Amino acid sequence: MTLSLMFEVAMLVTSVCGVLVAVWLLWRARKQSDLQALAGFAIMMAIWCFGHVVLFQGYEQIGIHIILANPLMPTFFLHFAIRFVNSGSVKEPMLERLYQAVPWFYLTSFVVVLQSWWIGAGDAISTLDTRSFFIFTEAGTWNLAYTVLIGMLAHGVLLFGWYRHSGNKKRSILAMFGVGAWGLLLATSFVFPSFGISWFPYPMLLLPTYLLLLVYAVVRYQILSVNAFANRALLWVAMMLVILCVIAVISVVSGRIGLQALANVPSWQLWLYSLFILVVAAVIYQPLSRLVSRLIYPGASLNEAVLDTWSTQLKEAQDWPQLIAVGERLLSIQIRRSVAIQLQSSAYPVKEQNDALAIRVSRSDSDWHFVLIGWEDASPGMRLTAEVFASLFSTSCGLLERSLALAVAERKRMDEQHLVELGSLSAAMAHELRNPLNIISMAAYDAPAETRQHIQTQLKRADRLVSDMLVYSGGLTLQVVATPLRSLIASILAQAQLEGVAFELDIDETIELDADPQRLQQVFINLIDNAVSFLRNMPDGKLSIEAKEQYQQIVIQVHNNGPAIDASLQGEALFQPFVTKRAGGSGLGLAIVRRIVDAHGGKIRHRSDSAWPVTFELILPRHFSGAAISNREFHDTK
Structure with a gap:
C-alpha cells in the first residue's frame, strides 16, 4: 500500500467519521443547542477531507474549490466556542457582543472563500507517486492567514472560558486545548508543500482521530453515555494495535520456522484479514453473548432496562411495607413465580413466613445482606435473577434506612424549633399579662372587703402562674x-x-x-x-x-x-x-x-x-x- 493510497484512505475515513459525528451531534442538539455549531464544524471537516479525495481522483478544480472553503471550519468552531463558554445562567457581556457578531463572521468567511475561488488561491502539485496534492498560491496567503486568525480567536474564547469557569466545564475546555494541540500538529504538515517543503504529510494520516477526540473532549462531562462508547472504542483500538504487532512478529518469524507460504503473504494483507475478523467479532459479540447467557442461564432475561426499572421503582418506596410490596411484585413478575421478601431489622421486625421461594434481607452491624431461601430447585436463570434483584434490594434498604433517619432528624429539629418558638411566645404572653393584672389589682382597691379579698386571691394565683411560665419558658x-x-x-x-x-x-x-x-x-x-x-x-x-x-x-x-x-x-x-x-x-x-x-x-x-x-x-x-x-x-x- 503506497503512502498516497494511505493518505486517501485516511481522508475518506475522516469524511465518513465527520458525517456520522455530525448526525449524532444534531440528534443530541435537541437537548444541547450549542452542539449544532459543533456539528457544522464536523460537516465542514468531512467536506474538506473529501476535497482531498476528489483531488487525488483527478478532479483538481473541484477538489481545490472544496479545500479553499477551509475558513468555514474555524468559523463554525468559533460559533461553538462562544455558545459553549457562555452557556449557563450568568452571561458574559463581552461574549454576548461577540455572539451577536457571529453572522458577520460567517459572512466574512463566505466572502474570503468566494474571493479565494476568484483569484485562484489554490493549486495542485504532483507528489512522489504522481498523485495531486493541494498547495496555496501566493494569492492564497490571505485565505490561510484568515483561517489561522479565526482559529486563534476561537481558542482565545476557550482560554477565557477556562479562566472564568470551574468544575466539569473547565475540565472540558482543558481537554479541548489538549486535543487542539494534537490537531495543530496534524494540520501543520498540510501546509508544508505550500512553502516548498517536500515532506510527505505523515501526521495527516491520523486526522480521523482529531475529530473524534475533539467531540469526546466536549461531551464527555455532559453526556455520560459517550464514556461507555469511548471505553469500548478504546478497547477495540488496543486490540487492533495488538494484532498489528502480532502480524509483524509472524511476518518476521514464519519464514525461519518453515512456514514459507505464510511468510510470502504481504503483511498488510495479514493485517487486513485480521482486522476483518476483529470487526466481525465486534459485530457478533453482543448477540453471541446473549445467546450464551440464555444457554447457561435459561429463563433469565436481565438487561439494562430491567435493572433501571427495578432501581427506579424501589427508590420510590416511602416506608418498609411499601418497599417489600414493590420488591415482591417486581421479582414475581420477572420470574413468573410468587416470591416473599422477609425483612429482619430492628426498625421493621417481620415474622418469618413459610413460602416456597423467599429472600431474607437483614441488617448487620455494617451493611445489609441477603439469603435466598427455597431456591435450591430453581433453574440457574431464576437463581441468577434472584441474586441480582436481592443485591439491588439490599442497596435500596440502605437508601431507605438513611432516608427515614434523615426524616426523623428533620422532624426532631422542627419539634425543637417549635418548642423554642412556643417558649418565646409564652414568655412574651407572661410579660404582657402582668400589666392588666396590676390594673385589676388597683381597680379592686375600692371594692367591698369580701370582694377585694376574693379578687386578691385570684390575682395571686394568676401572678403565680405568670411567674411559673416565665421560669419554665426562659x-x-x-x-x-x-x-x-x-x-x-x-x-x-x-x-x-x-x-x-x-x-x-x-x-x-x-x-x-x-x-x-x-x-x-x-x-x-x-x-x-x-x-x-x-x-x-x-x-x-x-x-x-x-x-x-x-x-x-x-x-x-x-x-x-x-x-x-x-x-x-x-x-x-x-x-x-x-x-x-x-x-x-x-x-x-x-x-x-x-x-x-x-x-x-x-x-x-x-x-x-x-x-x-x-x-x-x-x-x-x-x-x-x-x-x-x-x-x-x-x-x-x-
Missing part, C-alpha cells in the same frame, strides 16, 4: 456556690405556711453541695407547697425531708403521707408541663423542678416503693461541673 442562669443543704431547707420551712402540717428534717449539718441557692430554694419551695396543698386538710399530715451523701452525690428524698399519685401520672408524664391534680395549680411546678435539677446535672424521680405514699427523690452531684467558676450560665434547649 433560659436558666446558675450562680453556683458552695451551699449548705440543711440550713437552706430549714429557712424555707421556717417561712412556709404549713397550716398545721408536721415536718421533720433528717439532714446532716456537714452536707454541702455546689449549686445555685436561689434555684435550689425554688425546687424545695415547689415540692413543699405541692405537698402542703394535699396535706393541709388531713388531721395527721406529715412532711419529711432527708438527705445523705453517696459516691460524690447527694441523694435527697421528700416524703409526705398525702394521697398516692395516680398510676396514670407516674413516670415521665408527672414532670410534663400542665399536668396536675392539685386544685388551683398551674401544672408547671414539677416541670420547673426538673428543669432546675437537670441544669445542675442531677435527676429527679417519683418513687412508689418507699414506706411513704408519696416520695420524690433528687440526686444532685456533690461537685458541679466547672465548680471553680463562680458564675456559670446554663441555657436549656428544651
